[in-house]
Amino acid sequence: MKCKVCRGHxxxxxxxxxxxxxxxxFVDHVRAQVARAIKEFRMFEPEERLLVAVSGxxxxxxxxxxxxxxxxxxxxxxxxxxxxxxxxxxxxxATTFAEQIGASLVVRSLSxxxxxxxxxxxxxxxxxxxxxxxxxxxxxxxRAALEGGFNVLVTGHNLDDEVATLFGNVLHWNVDMLxxxxxxxxxxxxxxxxxxxxxxxxxxxxxVRVAERETAAYAVLRGIDYVVEECPMVEGNTHHRLxxxxxMLEEASxxxxxxxxxxxxxxxxxxxxxxxxxxxxxxxxxxxxxTVEWERGDQAVCSFCKTKSLVEARRHQPSPPxxxxxxxx
Amino acid sequence: MKVKLRNPDRVVDVDGPRTxxxxxxxxxxVPEAVLVIRDATLLTRDENLEDTxxxxxxxxxxxxxx
Numbered sequence: 342m343k344c345k346v347c348r349g350h351x352x353x354x355x356x357x358x359x360x361x362x363x364x365x366x367f368v369d370h371v372r373a374q375v376a377r378a379i380k381e382f383r384m385f386e387p388e389e390r391l392l393v394a395v396s397g398x399x400x401x402x403x404x405x406x407x408x409x410x411x412x413x414x415x416x417x418x419x420x421x422x423x424x425x426x427x428x429x430x431x432x433x434x435a436t437t438f439a440e441q442i443g444a445s446l447v448v449r450s451l452s453x454x455x456x457x458x459x460x461x462x463x464x465x466x467x468x469x470x471x472x473x474x475x476x477x478x479x480x481x482x483x484r485a486a487l488e489g490g491f492n493v494l495v496t497g498h499n500l501d502d503e504v505a506t507l508f509g510n511v512l513h514w515n516v517d518m519l520x521x522x523x524x525x526x527x528x529x530x531x532x533x534x535x536x537x538x539x540x541x542x543x544x545x546x547x548x549v550r551v552a553e554r555e556t557a558a559y560a561v562l563r564g565i566d567y568v569v570e571e572c573p574m575v576e577g578n579t580h581h582r583l584x585x586x587x588x589m590l591e592e593a594s595x596x597x598x599x600x601x602x603x604x605x606x607x608x609x610x611x612x613x614x615x616x617x618x619x620x621x622x623x624x625x626x627x628x629x630x631x632t633v634e635w636e637r638g639d640q641a642v643c644s645f646c647k648t649k650s651l652v653e654a655r656r657h658q659p660s661p662p663x664x665x666x667x668x669x670x
Numbered sequence: 671m672k673v674k675l676r677n678p679d680r681v682v683d684v685d686g687p688r689t690x691x692x693x694x695x696x697x698x699x700v701p702e703a704v705l706v707i708r709d710a711t712l713l714t715r716d717e718n719l720e721d722t723x724x725x726x727x728x729x730x731x732x733x734x735x736x
Contacts, residue, residue: 352712557730581733592702
């Protein structure tokens with residue numbers, strides 16, 4: 342295959358664009374796709390301060406590098422989830438990369454901030470690890486962005502992530518989630534009487550036009566040393582299965598993923614959004630963060646604080662007695 | 671040829687010469703879900719591989735909660 346731009350030897354094929362690229366022109370192509378998404382969805386302006394969620398994986402490291410290369414003011418944020426050696430290696434990848442590119446990285450840990458890890462959360466709440474992990478990451482990222490006075494929170498969700506989420510939401514007709522799925526979620530203030538206090542920082546996904554295979558190729562070509570190993574708690578994860586299914590369709594019919602997602606943005610998301618009434622936000626009685634009004638009472642408490650108190654309560658309880666084995670005759 | 675696979679890390683033997691695409695189909699892998707790397711260089715699916723080559727097939731889809 343030959344590079345679409347210079348006719349030199351191609352190293353990456355992008356079948357949905359009916360194109361292949363040499364290393365240098367592929368790097369240009371990915372950066373141009375990110376720049377286009379930032380402009381198309383009005384994500385942020387050059388003078389704004391960005392906080393980039395960095396996991397040590399390919400997407401977030403590649404995105405962070407691209408934003409810096411495009412000249413944006415992008416600080417990294419790494420949250421240590423306490424998932425054994427996987428977290429050790431991820432943290433190492435994030436901190437080493439930050440040093441290499443001379444960028445500033447804020448590092449916090451769940452155990453340092455709250456006294457538990459993701460495996461603790463899963464065990465004590467008896468829920469799937471990804472649900473507690475996602476809730477804690479969203480909470481800590483938003484908190485760090487508010488405390489640091491950042492304008493925008495940036496995440497490395499790519500085309501495949503957004504397609505898998507859309508596919509899952511459609512399969513279950515999760516209309517509330519469909520109303521909120523967008524490359525940009527605007528910042529939100531508390532509703533009266535506490536209005537004028539920003540509680541949710543604007544969130545954006547600049548990799549929405551870039552497939553996961555392309556962020557991986559970008560990372561390899563740029564010599565970004567990311568963690569290839571999969572999170573050990575993700576096994577059997579629904580999101581991953583949805584990605585695999587969509588990738589089979591993409592292999593048979595290139596362009597399927599992009600048509601599905603961008604067709605949704607163009608033709609359908611507005612309909613879900615119009616039919617949805619956004620719940621007013623009030624302050625959590627415990628942490629002061631946002632929670633929705635239908636939970637209001639004297640003690641409106643956010644999901645994060647509810648989960649945290651459940652973990653603390655169960656940590657001090659003796660573990661439930663094991664059921665005796667039933668003898669098989 | 672030696673083919674390094676990930677998650678978990680292991681090495682399998684595949685007879686050459688073959689194209690990248692043929693190696694992936696032999697291993698029952700979807701080309702859109704992986705990158706193929708030889709000597710730190712990426713390979714497109716039409717590249718020819720010799721019996722003496724050493725390549726890595728790296729999965730690109732990761733899981734995690736939304």
